[in-house]
Each structure stands twice: as C-alpha cells, then as structure tokens.
Amino acid sequence: MSSISFDVEKIRKDFPIFSRELPDGRPLVYLDSGNSSQKPNQVIETMREHLALHYSNVGRAMHVLGAESTDAYEGARDKIAGFVGAPSRDEVIFTKNASEALNLVAYSFGNPANTDPRFTLGPGDEIVISEMEHHSNIVPWQLLVQRTGATLKWFGVTDDGRLDYTPELITERTKIVSIAHQSNVLGTVNPVAEVARRAHEVGALIMLDASQSVPHHPVDVAALDADFVAFTGHKMVGPSGIGVLWARAELLEAMPPFLGGGEMIEAVWMDHSTYAPIPHKFEAGTPPIVEAIGLGAAVDYLTEVGMEAIEAHERTLTAYALEALREVPTLRVIGPETLEGRGGTVSFALEGIHPHDVGQILDDQFGIAVRVGHHCARPLHLRFGIPATTRASFYLYNTTAEIDALVRGLHHVQKVFA
Structure with missing residues (x-):
C-alpha cells in the first residue's frame, strides 16, 4: 500500500x-515513539470498559466475571500469536516488558534445573550479542557470564551504523546469539535470517529483541527462523506493563519456570511441585490482565490500519x-x-x-x-x-x-x- x-x-x-x-x-x-508510543481511543476504551464492566482475576474464578476476564485475556494471546505468525498460541508468554522476556530466556541457560544440552552453559561456552544492543540485551547476558563462567562475544558496528556481521564469530562453542532485529538508536534493520542460519548451522539458538521492529513492520517469527523473540506493548500503541516472549514450544517445554507462585503450578506438596503446561508455566501470580487485553486491542488497531x-x-x-x-x-x-x-x-x-x-x-x-x-x-x-x-x-x-x-x-x- x-x-x-x-x-x-x-x-x-x-x-x-x-x-x-x-x-x-x-x-x-x-517524535519519541521509539521510547513509547501514544495510545488510540480504541485501546483506551477497551481497557476502560474491561475495568468498568468485566474485571475479575483470570483462570480461577467460577463466575461470569471470571469467565469474561479469562476469555478476554486469552483472546489477547490469540491475537498476538496471529499478529507475529506464531505457529501456536501456547508459544506466546506474557511478561511485564521485553526486558523481562530477555531475562527469562537468559535465566534458563546454565540453570542446574535445566538438563537439556541446548541450555547447558559453562566455561568454554560462548554467548554472542552485538555492540548496538539496548542494555536489556546486554546486562542479562553479562549476569549469565558471571554465573556460569561462559564467554561473552559481540559483533561490532560499522562506521555507517550497520552490523559488522562476521559469521566466524559464531562457532561450535556458541550456545546462543541474541541481537536486535532493529536498533533503537541507529534504526538499522539487521540481517537476522542470515544470522539465524549461521547459528543453527553450529547448533546454537538465536534470540531477537524485536521491540523496535514488531510495532513498525510485518513480522513473522517463523519466517525469521528465530528461536526466541521479545517485544513490548508500550511501543506498539498498547499500554505499558505488558510484554511478550515468543519461543518455540519445544524450547519452552524444556525451560524451567522463571518465577514461582500461583497459577504456574500443576500440583504442590511441601517438598516439591509440578508445573502447569505452557504458556502458564511462565505466568506466575495475577498477570497484567487489563494490560494484556489492551495489547490485544492495539494489535486489532494496527491490523486494521x-x-x-x-x-x-x-x-x-x-x-x-x-x-x-x-x-x-x-x-x-x-x-x-x-x-x-x-x-x-x-x-x-x-x-x-x-x-x-x-x-x-x-x-x-x-x-x-x-x-x-x-x-x-x-x-x-x-x-x-x-x-x-x-x-x-x-x-x-x-x-x-x-x-x-x-x-x-x-x-x-x-x-x-x-
């Protein structure tokens, strides 16, 4: 168009x-939408109406309001899955922002609770990021290196603001590559499909910080061949306090919970617990209900435009x-x-x-x-x-x-x- x-x-x-x-x-x-976008009436009114007429906690109340609230919350998950081309709605995890989504994934690597070899991490293993990353895609990996003794490496940036992509930086020792889909400073759109191919060639996983791309371009997570994608609601005409982690179902099933509490459990005993299936395994406690519904309305708005x-x-x-x-x-x-x-x-x-x-x-x-x-x-x-x-x-x-x-x-x- x-x-x-x-x-x-x-x-x-x-x-x-x-x-x-x-x-x-x-x-x-x-001219500051890269920081946070403004909100249309359609989002504001959807959230106001839910608070005024339908609000209840989700997934636990056996009454009309509980059912309405749950339907609206899970309906937002469906909308977001469709918006980014997720193969399954269960691959959409609600977080409070993209930073939490990135931290959630970083937490799974080198975690003794995760014995999947794709997530084992220690001295000699490598993490690859880039010099153009937002702090949210730098600090979690630095903390992971401190916990595990792994090595952090990064792609440089050329004088004209492009990713200095050197495939050789990704080696058989690389466990995960995590880069921005689009830079929040340079505006650069990175060749993420090419980076993903190289990462998968050596058996590594790839994560994309898509906070600056999902609001502005058609994004299909399957077409990008990514393993994890993080983005946030407040940059895409939605509310703050709501973010999204998309990840391949088999990876989410292998990952340990990030937070413990209500609704992320299957059953609890005094000495151990079993966990709910995805996506709820990663959504402990009362979630940002109205914010998720607002993000669903934002997706409707962007889709209509x-x-x-x-x-x-x-x-x-x-x-x-x-x-x-x-x-x-x-x-x-x-x-x-x-x-x-x-x-x-x-x-x-x-x-x-x-x-x-x-x-x-x-x-x-x-x-x-x-x-x-x-x-x-x-x-x-x-x-x-x-x-x-x-x-x-x-x-x-x-x-x-x-x-x-x-x-x-x-x-x-x-x-x-x-």
Missing part, C-alpha cells in the same frame, strides 16, 4: 493526546527526514543515511551542542518531544566516540510537517549557540 492512500490525519484523530495544547498554546509534536501501510508511511517519513536534516549545518546522523535496511529512527549529533540542550530548547520553545541521551545503548555511543545523541523516532501518526518543524527547531538551536 502506498503512502498516498494512508490517511494520517484520520489516524491522528484516534489519538486524543494530539488534541491537546502544550503551555503557551503550542501544538504537540511527538495495516502493517504494510504503516511501514510504507514510515519509509516516506524517514526518507523525507534524512533529506531534510541535511539542511542543518554540522548535523551528523549516527546510523545509515539511506533507506536501505533501516527503520524510522534517526539519531544525530550537532557539533558543539549537547543533546540535552537540543532537547530542552525543542521542547520549551517548539513543543517538539525528542529523546536525548544514550538511549540505554551506552556501548554503541562509546563506539562512535560521543556521550549522547538526539533521537527522532517516527510512527503511523507522524507527518512531514512535523519533520519540517523539527528542522526549523534545530536551526533555532544552532542560532542560540552561535
């Missing part, structure tokens, strides 16, 4: 936040932004400067001006919300020799007029510091 048939003004009317004015009557220009249409619209915006930002003197884009293999996240630095100052002036004087800092990717910024960047990230509700406003704002910032 082309961007010509994409009615962005109609879409913006679904998002109540765009009807408000900031102080001094400024309109909101929201069309992921192909959203992707095409964002490509139009990104091409426009990359060209427009060239007009700003001394601006350096950190990441690919062409549309090839990239998404709608553009990070940049202005010579001699700290990103914190850029962000504050854009917000205070122009109502433009961008992200500043290292975006939970400090090693990547160290690789480029800079402490921080300014990041503009686009979504289905953004317009080229907002990019024009950003460029005008950046020209003003430079005048302030001239």
Whole structure:
C-alpha cells in the first residue's frame, strides 16, 4: 500500500493526546515513539470498559466475571500469536516488558534445573550479542557470564551504523546469539535470517529483541527462523506493563519456570511441585490482565490500519527526514543515511551542542518531544566516540510537517549557540 492512500490525519484523530495544547498554546509534536508510543481511543476504551464492566482475576474464578476476564485475556494471546505468525498460541508468554522476556530466556541457560544440552552453559561456552544492543540485551547476558563462567562475544558496528556481521564469530562453542532485529538508536534493520542460519548451522539458538521492529513492520517469527523473540506493548500503541516472549514450544517445554507462585503450578506438596503446561508455566501470580487485553486491542488497531501501510508511511517519513536534516549545518546522523535496511529512527549529533540542550530548547520553545541521551545503548555511543545523541523516532501518526518543524527547531538551536 502506498503512502498516498494512508490517511494520517484520520489516524491522528484516534489519538486524543494530539488534541491537546502544550503551555503557551503550542501544538504537540511527538517524535519519541521509539521510547513509547501514544495510545488510540480504541485501546483506551477497551481497557476502560474491561475495568468498568468485566474485571475479575483470570483462570480461577467460577463466575461470569471470571469467565469474561479469562476469555478476554486469552483472546489477547490469540491475537498476538496471529499478529507475529506464531505457529501456536501456547508459544506466546506474557511478561511485564521485553526486558523481562530477555531475562527469562537468559535465566534458563546454565540453570542446574535445566538438563537439556541446548541450555547447558559453562566455561568454554560462548554467548554472542552485538555492540548496538539496548542494555536489556546486554546486562542479562553479562549476569549469565558471571554465573556460569561462559564467554561473552559481540559483533561490532560499522562506521555507517550497520552490523559488522562476521559469521566466524559464531562457532561450535556458541550456545546462543541474541541481537536486535532493529536498533533503537541507529534504526538499522539487521540481517537476522542470515544470522539465524549461521547459528543453527553450529547448533546454537538465536534470540531477537524485536521491540523496535514488531510495532513498525510485518513480522513473522517463523519466517525469521528465530528461536526466541521479545517485544513490548508500550511501543506498539498498547499500554505499558505488558510484554511478550515468543519461543518455540519445544524450547519452552524444556525451560524451567522463571518465577514461582500461583497459577504456574500443576500440583504442590511441601517438598516439591509440578508445573502447569505452557504458556502458564511462565505466568506466575495475577498477570497484567487489563494490560494484556489492551495489547490485544492495539494489535486489532494496527491490523486494521495495516502493517504494510504503516511501514510504507514510515519509509516516506524517514526518507523525507534524512533529506531534510541535511539542511542543518554540522548535523551528523549516527546510523545509515539511506533507506536501505533501516527503520524510522534517526539519531544525530550537532557539533558543539549537547543533546540535552537540543532537547530542552525543542521542547520549551517548539513543543517538539525528542529523546536525548544514550538511549540505554551506552556501548554503541562509546563506539562512535560521543556521550549522547538526539533521537527522532517516527510512527503511523507522524507527518512531514512535523519533520519540517523539527528542522526549523534545530536551526533555532544552532542560532542560540552561535
């Protein structure tokens, strides 16, 4: 679908936040969806209605409200499974965010409770990540190395912001490769199918942090040939407090529980317990019920708009932004400067001006919300020799007029510091 048939003004009317004015009557220009997206009425009202008329705990109450709540919660699982092409709904695990999903998988490796050879890990074994990862896909593996004595290795990043993919880094000693599907700083879309092929050639497993890809592109987990995929609701017009781990059923069945408590058990004695089948084995306690239902509504919304249409619209915006930002003197884009293999996240630095100052002036004087800092990717910024960047990230509700406003704002910032 082309961007010509994409009615962005109609879409913006679904998002109540765009009807408000900031102080001094400024309109909101929201260019921070890579951090967290805004929410449409359809999601807000679905959650409000469930809280008002249907709320009860799930999976345990033998009454009408319990049945309605359970049906809505499990219905959300069905929607999400269909959205990402999961072969089975039971392969969809609800977590509180992508970070928890990544930690859940890391917990299974080197765990004495898991005797499956695919998950055994110790000195001499290797974990492979990349230099462009979010901290959520670095720190859990560092903690795993500390627990097991395994070795952490990583792919570098090229000067133009691409994955420096060297297949030889993945060896017969590699147990898992965990990389971003799309970088939250560079916008780079990594060749994950190629990496997966290499990982599987040597008997390793592969995990994808898809937090920046699932909201913006059609994603089919089976087509990617991944073993584990993590993503989060708040970046895909859904609520915070809900994330997803998708994993192949046979792997989930082999993995020990991450958390213990109610609903993840089959039976409990004083000296041992047996566990519920997947997915419930990994969903201890009262889950984020309304948040999961809200994520299901977000999936409905994105599906109705069309992921192909959203992707095409964002490509139009990104091409426009990359060209427009060239007009700003001394601006350096950190990441690919062409549309090839990239998404709608553009990070940049202005010579001699700290990103914190850029962000504050854009917000205070122009109502433009961008992200500043290292975006939970400090090693990547160290690789480029800079402490921080300014990041503009686009979504289905953004317009080229907002990019024009950003460029005008950046020209003003430079005048302030001239």
